[in-house]
Amino acid sequence: MIWFTTVGLLGLLALSLPVGIVLFLLSVGLDVFFSPFPLMRGLGQVVWSSSNSATLIAIPFFVLLGEVLVRSNVAQRTYAALNTWVSWLPGGLTHANIATATMFSATSGSSVATAATVATVAMPQAEKLGYDQRLFSGAIAAGGTLGIMIPPSINLIVYGFLTETSIPQLFLAGLLPGLLLALLFMAVTVLICMIRPELGGPTARSTWGEKLASLKDLVPIFGLFLVVVGSIYAGLATPTEAAAVGVGIAFLIAGMQRALSLSMLREALLGTIRTTAMIMLVVIGAYVLNFVLTAAGVSRALTNLLNGLGFEALGMLLVIVLIYIVLGFFIETLSLMVATIPIVVPIIEQLGYDKVWFGILMILLVEMALITPPVGLNLYVVHSARRGGSFSDVMVGAIPYVLAMLVMAGALIAVPQIALLLPSIL
Amino acid sequence: ETLSVVGSWSGLPLHKNYEQPFWTEKLPAAAGDLDVSLTTHDQMGIGGGDVFRMLGDGVFDVGMTVADYAVADTPALEGLDVPMLADDADQAKKLVDAARPLVDDIYKDVFNAKVLGVAPYPPQVVFCNAEIGSLEDLKGKKVRASGRMTAKLLDALGAEGVNVSFGEVPGALQKGVVDCAVTGAGSGYSAGWWEVSTHLLPIPLGGWDPVVIAMNMDKWNSLSPELQQTVQTGVDQDLVAPAWTAAQGALETDIACLTGNGECPVGDAHEMTLVEPAEGDVATVREALTGTVLPDWSERVGAEWTARWNDTVGAAAGLTIE
Amino acid sequence: MIQPAPVPAAASDPAPAGRTVLLLRRINTGVALSAGALLMLTVAVTLYDVVARRLGGSLGGTDEISGYAMAIATAWGLSYALTELVHVRIDLIRARLTAGPRALMDLLSILTIAGVAMLVAVQGWGVLAKTFAHDARANTPLETPLWIPQILWWTGWLWFALSASILSLVALVAVARRDPEAVAAAAGIDEGAETAELPLHGEDDHRDDSGADRGTGQ
Ligand code: NA
Ligand code: NA
Numbered sequence A: 001m002i003w004f005t006t007v008g009l010l011g012l013l014a015l016s017l018p019v020g021i022v023l024f025l026l027s028v029g030l031d032v033f034f035s036p037f038p039l040m041r042g043l044g045q046v047v048w049s050s051s052n053s054a055t056l057i058a059i060p061f062f063v064l065l066g067e068v069l070v071r072s073n074v075a076q077r078t079y080a081a082l083n084t085w086v087s088w089l090p091g092g093l094t095h096a097n098i099a100t101a102t103m104f105s106a107t108s109g110s111s112v113a114t115a116a117t118v119a120t121v122a123m124p125q126a127e128k129l130g131y132d133q134r135l136f137s138g139a140i141a142a143g144g145t146l147g148i149m150i151p152p153s154i155n156l157i158v159y160g161f162l163t164e165t166s167i168p169q170l171f172l173a174g175l176l177p178g179l180l181l182a183l184l185f186m187a188v189t190v191l192i193c194m195i196r197p198e199l200g201g202p203t204a205r206s207t208w209g210e211k212l213a214s215l216k217d218l219v220p221i222f223g224l225f226l227v228v229v230g231s232i233y234a235g236l237a238t239p240t241e242a243a244a245v246g247v248g249i250a251f252l253i254a255g256m257q258r259a260l261s262l263s264m265l266r267e268a269l270l271g272t273i274r275t276t277a278m279i280m281l282v283v284i285g286a287y288v289l290n291f292v293l294t295a296a297g298v299s300r301a302l303t304n305l306l307n308g309l310g311f312e313a314l315g316m317l318l319v320i321v322l323i324y325i326v327l328g329f330f331i332e333t334l335s336l337m338v339a340t341i342p343i344v345v346p347i348i349e350q351l352g353y354d355k356v357w358f359g360i361l362m363i364l365l366v367e368m369a370l371i372t373p374p375v376g377l378n379l380y381v382v383h384s385a386r387r388g389g390s391f392s393d394v395m396v397g398a399i400p401y402v403l404a405m406l407v408m409a410g411a412l413i414a415v416p417q418i419a420l421l422l423p424s425i426l
Numbered sequence B: 001e002t003l004s005v006v007g008s009w010s011g012l013p014l015h016k017n018y019e020q021p022f023w024t025e026k027l028p029a030a031a032g033d034l035d036v037s038l039t040t041h042d043q044m045g046i047g048g049g050d051v052f053r054m055l056g057d058g059v060f061d062v063g064m065t066v067a068d069y070a071v072a073d074t075p076a077l078e079g080l081d082v083p084m085l086a087d088d089a090d091q092a093k094k095l096v097d098a099a100r101p102l103v104d105d106i107y108k109d110v111f112n113a114k115v116l117g118v119a120p121y122p123p124q125v126v127f128c129n130a131e132i133g134s135l136e137d138l139k140g141k142k143v144r145a146s147g148r149m150t151a152k153l154l155d156a157l158g159a160e161g162v163n164v165s166f167g168e169v170p171g172a173l174q175k176g177v178v179d180c181a182v183t184g185a186g187s188g189y190s191a192g193w194w195e196v197s198t199h200l201l202p203i204p205l206g207g208w209d210p211v212v213i214a215m216n217m218d219k220w221n222s223l224s225p226e227l228q229q230t231v232q233t234g235v236d237q238d239l240v241a242p243a244w245t246a247a248q249g250a251l252e253t254d255i256a257c258l259t260g261n262g263e264c265p266v267g268d269a270h271e272m273t274l275v276e277p278a279e280g281d282v283a284t285v286r287e288a289l290t291g292t293v294l295p296d297w298s299e300r301v302g303a304e305w306t307a308r309w310n311d312t313v314g315a316a317a318g319l320t321i322e
Numbered sequence C: 001m002i003q004p005a006p007v008p009a010a011a012s013d014p015a016p017a018g019r020t021v022l023l024l025r026r027i028n029t030g031v032a033l034s035a036g037a038l039l040m041l042t043v044a045v046t047l048y049d050v051v052a053r054r055l056g057g058s059l060g061g062t063d064e065i066s067g068y069a070m071a072i073a074t075a076w077g078l079s080y081a082l083t084e085l086v087h088v089r090i091d092l093i094r095a096r097l098t099a100g101p102r103a104l105m106d107l108l109s110i111l112t113i114a115g116v117a118m119l120v121a122v123q124g125w126g127v128l129a130k131t132f133a134h135d136a137r138a139n140t141p142l143e144t145p146l147w148i149p150q151i152l153w154w155t156g157w158l159w160f161a162l163s164a165s166i167l168s169l170v171a172l173v174a175v176a177r178r179d180p181e182a183v184a185a186a187a188g189i190d191e192g193a194e195t196a197e198l199p200l201h202g203e204d205d206h207r208d209d210s211g212a213d214r215g216t217g218q
Helices: A002-014 A019-034 A039-051 A058-071 A074-086 A093-105 A113-128 A132-150 A154-163 A167-195 A209-232 A239-256 A260-293 A300-310 A313-330 A333-350 A355-370 A378-384 A391-414 A417-426 B013-031 B049-057 B075-080 B089-111 B149-158 B166-177 B185-190 B217-222 B225-259 B283-303 B303-317 C006-011 C016-054 C060-081 C099-134 C146-176 C180-187 C205-217
Strands: B002-007 B035-040 B062-066 B113-119 B124-128 B142-144 B160-162 B179-183 B199-201 B212-214
Touching: A002 A019, A002 B075, A019 A039, A019 A260, A019 A417, A019 B002, A019 C099, A039 A260, A039 B049, A039 C060, A039 C099, A039 C146, A058 A074, A058 A113, A058 C016, A074 A093, A074 A113, A074 A239, A093 A113, A093 A132, A093 A209, A093 B062, A113 A132, A113 A260, A113 A355, A113 A378, A132 A154, A132 A167, A132 A355, A132 A378, A132 A391, A154 A239, A154 A333, A154 A355, A167 A209, A167 A355, A167 A391, A167 A417, A167 B166, A209 A239, A209 B166, A239 C060, A260 A333, A260 A378, A260 C016, A300 A313, A300 A333, A313 A333, A313 A355, A313 A391, A333 A355, A333 C205, A355 A378, A355 A391, A355 A417, A355 B142, A355 B160, A355 C016, A378 A391, A391 A417, A417 C099, B002 B013, B002 B149, B013 B035, B013 B225, B049 B062, B049 B089, B049 B113, B062 C180, B075 B089, B075 B303, B089 B113, B089 B212, B089 B225, B089 B303, B113 B225, B124 B185, B142 B225, B149 B160, B149 B283, B166 B179, B179 B185, B179 B199, B185 B225, B199 B225, B212 B217, B212 B225, B283 B303, C016 C146, C016 C180, C060 C146, C099 C146, C099 C180
Parallel strands: B002 B035, B002 B062, B142 B160, B142 B179
Antiparallel strands: B062 B212, B113 B212, B124 B179, B124 B199
8 A cells, every 4th residue: 555655656647647646546546446434425524624724814814914024025126135144145136035934934935935925036036146956956955844844834833733832832832943043054165165165156145235225225125124023023913813914014014015915816816816826636535545544554654663663762763754754755735735644743742842832843854855856846936936947956956955964863862952041941 | 244334533442442353253252253343434544524425335344433413414413412511431331221212213214224322432521731720711712622512511501613624723723723622531641642731521511422333234234143143142242242341441540640630541641630520510501491592402302302301211311401 | 640731721711610719718708707707796795704703703614605606616717727628637748749740649639638528517417316306405504505516617627618519519620621720729729828819810920930939949
């Protein structure tokens, strides 16, 4: 059954069938060949229940927020302002990608939304200034993944929901690792550009006057951040509601920039629906596949596998990390979490690990899944913001950042305090 | 013979302590040649309300989930779990037994399923992050309730029902988005709700959340009479009975663990303030039930179900819907 | 294997296929705008509830409504993403193929989309039929009759199935006419440019540019 799934997945994906559709087709195949039960009779119910979700609505909300910021030029100005601060480094604007992604991560709960926002703004700069497209787009795809590590985060909400873990604690725990990861991305970029300077494009130096003058362009995004995160911490809104608050503020900012118009609204809504539907077909397909796999007993096999290993705590943890890396190649991130959490988290708890800490480790692995092919939504989002070029450019460009994430995972395991420090003192 | 079984919440004691050993060990041992595959609705990623719909279609053979999740398809089922009618497990069991003929008919007609038994979750009590001294104090408070009848009861008591999805409840309690929330004492303990709330009102405002164990009717009819007998006896003796026995003890233990009043054998005890039910509370609730909540329900389900409820559950609880 | 049709021939022959795709694209833009409007409404209701709760007058039921809005907006958005050619496809192999085999892949892709969409539409009807039969109402204080959100959700999938079927026919005809450009317009992959600019008959030179990029990139 596992072979059927793996080979089927690779084969159908290689045929260039839509990823979401491949997940449905595999489900049908598993039902026909491996289950004595008419599982497909449950298909309609699974599709309805998985999309009838007040938690998932945060996705279109955050995407809309990003669309409004891009279309009111706020995103572009934020990017330019950050550029004056970071582009003296080897790697130049590539750092601005990571820095901008980090900033947006603090207002957006979705990695895809973060990557989409930054890519739309940044990719034209790469072409204008003659950067290496691979490293440049890889940095955006990787930087975008910070969206689910730095709070707010849709995935942390889902984790908290499924494991009954405090969501405010999870949000606090994600902050420090998220910032460290951003720094690590920048360090990797510097390293690469010191070895191969031609990849980093021209470095630009800004005067302190220019730097200070640019600060005013950071005000709107800073205000947005304060309101969204503040509304959660002040008890005015739940994290999902905060996404709606963010949309409201984004429209307010757009209005203040005199960027609001019917055509702008039209484009923003179309972009939102386009991205949402693209993501949701994969998400729904992944729910269906998970339903069929579970009903056909694959989860039982996974549980037995893990329980049968009889490893010590650390060995078990490393096996689990390995499983996430491998599954992360093929399975969409939210479904990867939903499908595995009920199996893995009880084991993790039994081993004596902290649930909040493991949530952060899992988010890190899930971030990695976002930029590993073949199923890596961020790669696609960034690719779709380019005009032409090969998809493999983005894929190759993301590899150094995948390695950086592996280093970060090692650090999290060796020093759990990276995640647990803030929740314990605040 | 193979049996595909979908259990209730994978993380809760009912599944871990009773469903899992029964379906995967005791029943196969008793039935001889029986291959059981067990999963839960949360692991399958399907909603609680989907379980019995799918069961009726034969997507799996046995489904177990909270009756309250299925009331979307059949409001008559709400009569199985009327809040605040039972103070202890014995009383709750008496009411469930009284309701069994109704439940059997509902499952046969609506879900094409044979009811094998009804097991309890511990009662759904009230966690507040605000100073309360009695039920009376819920008036004007923002309270998160799951389930329609509990929400209506809160409404009748003058509280403000707030909609917050389950996963966001701890954050909402902590930040004051809601003042109080209703859940099982045990789940509240293991999910760390004591971290974000101060007062515990240990009355079953959310009812007892009975879990219905049912088998697809076609599957049931296809079993040999001997196997039917084995399954039914097993469910009665090895699944339902021990779950009921544990229910009452569980509430006392959970309250002790949450408030520090007494022995907590499962972990650290915490220091929530235990709010003793006040003298008038029961009378207040009964008045709200008979005055508003139950007549409203009666209107939704019609005269026939009202009469049947009056004769069974109503008689056992000493209540009549006019 | 089909040979790629000569581009000039395709360009000088404005096939009805192109018009069908354009029309469908226009309709789906309208559909997507309605779905977007529904999202905006949900934002507004949520914001209202956040404020009203502070003032002691919560609507109740906003997350129930959000869930319905999500299901409905997603279902109707699927066909927009379809005509915009943005449903994620892995083009590692496809990008290395010539126009002919690529057209066959596109045809297979749209056929499987149509098949899956129909399967969901058929099975989705079962959900709605049960809801009608039980007169199901949400287990919430709102007691929403579930057929209302579910019929809006189900018709979205039905429309997705219909859109994909129409595009399948267009792609089939185009393959039969050995017109890979037309296949790509109906069922290809959005190459990253605004889809509105995508050529339907190969007369737009932007497409040629990106093709050239691809060629030099490998
Ligand atoms: Na974030
Ligand atoms: Na991946």
